[in-house]
Every structure is written in structure tokens, then in C-alpha cells.
Amino acid sequence: MHRNANIATTLIIVGAGKWGTNFITTACALKLSVAIVETNLEALALIKCNPRVSPACRFFSNLGQALGALPNAAVVVATPPSTHFALAKQAITAGRHVLVEKPMCDNLQDAQRLADLARNHQVTLMVDHLLHYSVHHRRMLYLIESGLIGKVKRVHMSRMNFGAVRTNENVLWSLSPHDVSILLAVFKDQSPDSVLCTGHKVVSLHVEDSVSLHVRFKDGVHAQIDCNWMHPFKERRTIVYGTKGCIVLNEAMPDATLKRIQAFHWSAKRKHDGSSVKIEKSEAHILQYLKDQSGQAASELEEMDAKQPLQVVLEHFLECIQKQTVPRTDGNEGVRVLRILSAASESLVKGGEVVSLHNISPAVHALRSFVHPTAVVDQGAVLGQGTKVWHFSHIMPGAVLKEKCNIGQNVYIGGKAKLGRNVKVQNNVSIYDEVCIDDDVFLGPSCVLTNVKNPRSHVSRKHEYMPTVIEKGVTVGANATIVCGITLGAYSFVGAGAVVTKNVPPHAMVYGNPAVIKGWMSTTGNKLHEVSLLKEGRKLLRCRESQEIYRLYEKGAEVNGRWEEGPFVMLERSESR
Structure with missing residues (x-):
């Protein structure tokens, strides 16, 4: 039984970018009550002055606020794919029905978790695979289901045009x-x-601009999808070949005189001289055929003809909630799509090898991540978008690496390790369990992170692993050793070969054995220079590159209502005094 099945007119739309704006204006045209969640000030200003946006729309800075203010609203997620899982999970666990923009998630593991979560919470989860709600694609599917072209044996799809070349x-x-x-x-x-x-x-050195995807099915039939955003002509076409004929759907073609959808019958006749077989085709009258086969289907398609696909999407989403029916493109369908994309990504990385859909890792091939063929990323590891794992590295199950990490050669990452965004790990580094690394950290070549203080070969101390915390923006130099159980403060700088045995305060520059504080570093990695001496052991410091001003507290100070022992540095303000 669905929860909140009485929802009909209220939507929380998360994201006011290009596609989010389409959802917002479509929902307003349908006279729905709309709440908008957006943090980008530029996008927010544009949506507020859009004449197609109802002045009755409400605005929120985060999804939690919107959920609290609108207890019976459904949620539309129209944000970048890397955020889909967290936002949809938040909405589903709050008992809300959710419509997610494609792709459903940026990796297969999270997609499966969302589908399971929606089933457990008895809510609708729908993916915006828009072509299912296009009248022309629906007509094509009806023609195939009715048997007009016999059994489908091959499909060829092309989606090509000059377009925005992406780098991520x-x-x-x-x-x-x-x-x-x-x-x-x-x-x-x-x-x-x-x-x-x-x-x-x-065009790009990092991502493919042209791709050809081949999918084989169990009974031997074959499909091909060609995508290219550098093609000189706009071409969006689907050709479905069957045993009795074929269907051609021209979404967009260079020749504007082509019909949008055509169907052909064919027959094989031997030439009079017996030398070969000739294929003869005749165009089928598809509209009359549909009326003869199913008047209800023909009427439904005529009704859809007057609507934009996105309007059909929203109406279908709300209808599924009200009638407690399964969407055409539900969470399980989204998982099936992610399975093919994940396997295709693996094949792409492996230079075009055939990849079985029954033997892929659900998390390794997350959207826009890269895993070198010699690296091993175990099932259950999670790689964020843009993350790259290079030669001979090993990521254990359970490890979490967020977006845009770069893992060098011969790196080991334990199953309980957590890496933030944009972490760079150079060659020959081992990151053990209980190590927590924040965003923008740099770990130099062959630096050492330990896990126990008193190891013995014959004594198991796995239950004694001590946590090591490396805060945002830290740099650790080559061959440095970090003793477990300590914290490296934000933007601290550990010199090459240092042996760090105790906590390092934020922005401190330390080196030596044992490492001691030798100065202070800015957020940009430059040594701070004294500007003026203040009272009570305080000084003003400046970064000559960024002109940021810092305050040094040698004897300690109150920080967030709590006394912190000195010495430590805090950023005063960004511009010079």
C-alpha cells in the first residue's frame, strides 16, 4: 500500500537549472502547487524572473526545509547525477514519492539501493526516461508489440549532433x-x-566524444547505439528490424522531408534468372493499422499528440501515485538501464572487450569514474564521479572515495577508509582502515599512514586500529610517516621525510624527526609572513600570494565558545588590511 497516496497537486522540485526549469514551468502550466529548492543564487534569480513561473511558488534553501513545510508533497529531483542518490534517499525515507531525472544515479549500487528503499517504504520511485512519454516512441512500441514487423531481430539507434562537449x-x-x-x-x-x-x-583528452555501444541479448539478437556530439548533422533515428519488415523513427534528421515514423513490409523474391534474391518493400499505413489493432491505443496516442513529453511525465507520475500503480519507468527499470551503462563503461575502459551483464561490479564503474585495467576495485567499493584509479592499485570493499579523487600507482585503500572530494594520492601509499581523509588532501609519494602503535607479527591487533584524521586541504610530503591516532589540522603542511607523532594544528608547517612546528601555511600552500605583533602573544600574518590575513594565537584563545590551547592560526579575512 502506498503512503501519501492522496497527493495530486503539490510538488517539491529540487534544482532550478536547465532541466529543473523545464519541470518548474511545466508544473506551473498544469496549475500544480510548486515549491523550489535551489542554492545557486544565479539560477534562483533567473527562475524568479521567469514569466512562466507562478508567483505563488515557494522557495527553500534545502530539501529538509521543504519536506518539513510541505508534509504531503511529492519530490522531483532535477540536479546533477552525483546528487541524485542522497536527495532521493532523503525524500524516500521521509515517506515521499520521488521522480528522478536521468540517469537515476551515477552508479549501479546506489540505483539498486534506491529501488530497494522505495519498495521498503512503499512509495513510488519513477525515473524520467523521457522517450517513453513521447507520442512517436509510444507509437513505435505499440507497432512492435502488435506484431506489424514480426519478431524483432536487430535495432540501430543514432543520437548525433554538434553539441556542448563536456569534460566531466x-x-x-x-x-x-x-x-x-x-x-x-x-x-x-x-x-x-x-x-x-x-x-x-x-576534442577532450579525458572523455569519449564518440561512442558505439553494442548490446547482445540471450537469443542472439543485437542492438547498436551510436552517440556523437561532434557530428556535423543532427541525427536522431531509430530503426527496428523484424522478420516481416522494419520501423523507422526519425526524431530529427538532416532531411526535413522525411516522415517522423514509417513502417515497411518486405518480401524476398528470386530474380528471374535465379542469380540472387531481391528484397522488395512496401510502406505500411501505420495509423490505420493501429486503429484496426487497438482503437484504445489509437485514441490514447491522439490525446498524447497535443502534449509535450514532460507534461505526460508529470501527469503519469501523479496518476501512479493516486492510483497506486507502477510507473512505466520505475526504479527497477532505472536499475536495468544503469546495469547496461555500467557494463558499457567497463568495456570502454578495457578497450572494447565484451563484458557480461552478469559479472559486473555494482559500484566500480560509477558515472565518469576511471579504473585502469590493471587496478582492482572490489565489489562494494564506491567511487565518486571523476575519480581515477591508476595502475596496480587495490581498493577494498566498503571503501568510499568521493568525487574527483586521483589514486596513483600501487596504492592500497582499506575497506573502512573514507576519502573526501579531490583527494590526490601519489604512488606507493597505503591507506588503512580507520583513516578518514577530508576534501582537497594531497598525500605525497611513499608517505606512510600507520594503523597500530605497537605491531607484532604474532599478535593480532585488528581490533586496536587507531583512527587517523586528515582534515581539509592538508599536504603530506613524500616519505613522511604519520603515526596513527592523531589529527592533521586543516591546511597543515607536513614536510618530506617528517615523522609526525602528535596532533598538528591547522595551517602549521611541520618537519623533522619528530616533526615540530617550523612556521605557518596559507590555504594556497604558501608560508605566512608576520605583518604586525599584537597583544598577548598574538600576531597578524599574511600570505603574499593570496593576500589573505591570518591571526596567530601563540597562547591559545576562545574558539566557538571553547578554549583551544595555542599555538594555532585562524584565517582573519580574505583581503589584505
Whole structure:
């Protein structure tokens, strides 16, 4: 039984970017009550002055506030894919129905967790695979289901055009999720078995601009999806080949005279001289065929013809909530799409090897992450978008690496380790369990992070691992040793070869054996210089590069209502005095 099944008119739309704006204006046109969650001030200003946005819309700075103020609202998530899981999870655990923009998540593991979570909380989870709500694609699927072209044997899809070339995601993840979703609908009674994916990096050095994805199904049928954002002509076309004929859907083609959708019958006739077989085609009258096969389907499609696909999406979402029915593109369908994209990413990294859909890791191939073929990332490890794992490294199950980490060669990361965003780990570093690393940390080559203070080969001390905390912006030099159980304060700087045996305060520069404070560093990694001497052992320091001003407390001071022993440095303000 669904919870909050009486929802019909209230939506919380998270994100007011390009696609979020489309959701907002469509919901306003449908006379729905809309609440908008957006933190970007520029996007917020644009949406507030949009004439298609109702003045009755309410605005919130975070989803938690909106959920608290609107206890019966459903949620639409239209934010970057890396945020989908956290936002959708927050809404689902609050008992809300959720519509998520594609792709459902940036990795298969999180997608499966969301689908399970929605089932356990008895709420609707729907993915915006928009082509399912396009009248032309729906017409194509009806024609296939009715048997007009016989049994489907092959599908070829192309989605190509000059477009925005992205640097943080390849063309596979950017353009193909909708096509993969439709492909699964075409072969709804057949399970995909394996994929092969090849690509080329032409404009960007880091992501593929052109990709060809091949999907094979268990009974041997084959599908191909070609994506390219450098193609000189706009081409969005689907051709479905069957035993009796084919269907052609021209979403957008260079030749504007082509019909949007066509169906052909064909027959094989031997030439009079017996030399070969000739294929003859005849165009089918699809509209009349649909009326003859199913008047109800024809009427439904005529009604859809007058609507934009996004309007159909929102109406279908609300109808599924009210009638307690399963959406056409529910969470399970989103998981199926992510499974193919994950396997395709693995094949792409492996240079076009065939990858079985029954033997992929649910988390390794997260959206826009890279794993070198010689590296081992165990199932259950989580890699954030943009993270790269290089030669011969090993990431254990349970390890969490957030966005844009760069893991060098021959690195080991334990299963309980946590790495924040943009962490750079150089070659030959081992990060053991109980190590917690914040954002923007740099670990130099061959630096050592220990886990116990008194190791013995014949004594197991796994239950005695001591936590090591490395706060935001820390730099650890090459061959330095960090004794376990201590904290390196934010933006501190550990010199090469240092042996750190006790806590290091924020911004401190330490080196030696044992390491001692030799100065203070700015957030940009430059040594601070004294500006003036203040009372009670305090000084003003300045970074010559950024011109930031810092205050040094040699004897200690009150920080957030608590006395902190000195010495330590705090950023005073960003500009010079």
C-alpha cells in the first residue's frame, strides 16, 4: 500500500537549472502547487524572473526545509547525477514519492539501493526516461508489440549532433540513457546478455566524444547505439528490424522531408534468372493499422499528440501515485538501464572487450569514474564521479572515495577508509582502515599512514586500529610517516621525510624527526609572513600570494565558545588590511 497516496497537486522540485526549469514551468502550466529548492543564487534569480513561473511558488534553501513545510508533497529531483542518490534517499525515507531525472544515479549500487528503499517504504520511485512519454516512441512500441514487423531481430539507434562537449562525462552517459531505456522496452521479453563498447577521444583528452555501444541479448539478437556530439548533422533515428519488415523513427534528421515514423513490409523474391534474391518493400499505413489493432491505443496516442513529453511525465507520475500503480519507468527499470551503462563503461575502459551483464561490479564503474585495467576495485567499493584509479592499485570493499579523487600507482585503500572530494594520492601509499581523509588532501609519494602503535607479527591487533584524521586541504610530503591516532589540522603542511607523532594544528608547517612546528601555511600552500605583533602573544600574518590575513594565537584563545590551547592560526579575512 502506498503512503501519501492522496497527493495530486503539490510538488517539491529540487534544482532550478536547465532541466529543473523545464519541470518548474511545466508544473506551473498544469496549475500544480510548486515549491523550489535551489542554492545557486544565479539560477534562483533567473527562475524568479521567469514569466512562466507562478508567483505563488515557494522557495527553500534545502530539501529538509521543504519536506518539513510541505508534509504531503511529492519530490522531483532535477540536479546533477552525483546528487541524485542522497536527495532521493532523503525524500524516500521521509515517506515521499520521488521522480528522478536521468540517469537515476551515477552508479549501479546506489540505483539498486534506491529501488530497494522505495519498495521498503512503499512509495513510488519513477525515473524520467523521457522517450517513453513521447507520442512517436509510444507509437513505435505499440507497432512492435502488435506484431506489424514480426519478431524483432536487430535495432540501430543514432543520437548525433554538434553539441556542448563536456569534460566531466563522456558522450555515453550524457546522451545514451534515454535510448538504452527504449531499447529495453523494445526487447521487453528478452534479457540483455553482454555489451561491447568502443569510443574515441577527439576534442577532450579525458572523455569519449564518440561512442558505439553494442548490446547482445540471450537469443542472439543485437542492438547498436551510436552517440556523437561532434557530428556535423543532427541525427536522431531509430530503426527496428523484424522478420516481416522494419520501423523507422526519425526524431530529427538532416532531411526535413522525411516522415517522423514509417513502417515497411518486405518480401524476398528470386530474380528471374535465379542469380540472387531481391528484397522488395512496401510502406505500411501505420495509423490505420493501429486503429484496426487497438482503437484504445489509437485514441490514447491522439490525446498524447497535443502534449509535450514532460507534461505526460508529470501527469503519469501523479496518476501512479493516486492510483497506486507502477510507473512505466520505475526504479527497477532505472536499475536495468544503469546495469547496461555500467557494463558499457567497463568495456570502454578495457578497450572494447565484451563484458557480461552478469559479472559486473555494482559500484566500480560509477558515472565518469576511471579504473585502469590493471587496478582492482572490489565489489562494494564506491567511487565518486571523476575519480581515477591508476595502475596496480587495490581498493577494498566498503571503501568510499568521493568525487574527483586521483589514486596513483600501487596504492592500497582499506575497506573502512573514507576519502573526501579531490583527494590526490601519489604512488606507493597505503591507506588503512580507520583513516578518514577530508576534501582537497594531497598525500605525497611513499608517505606512510600507520594503523597500530605497537605491531607484532604474532599478535593480532585488528581490533586496536587507531583512527587517523586528515582534515581539509592538508599536504603530506613524500616519505613522511604519520603515526596513527592523531589529527592533521586543516591546511597543515607536513614536510618530506617528517615523522609526525602528535596532533598538528591547522595551517602549521611541520618537519623533522619528530616533526615540530617550523612556521605557518596559507590555504594556497604558501608560508605566512608576520605583518604586525599584537597583544598577548598574538600576531597578524599574511600570505603574499593570496593576500589573505591570518591571526596567530601563540597562547591559545576562545574558539566557538571553547578554549583551544595555542599555538594555532585562524584565517582573519580574505583581503589584505
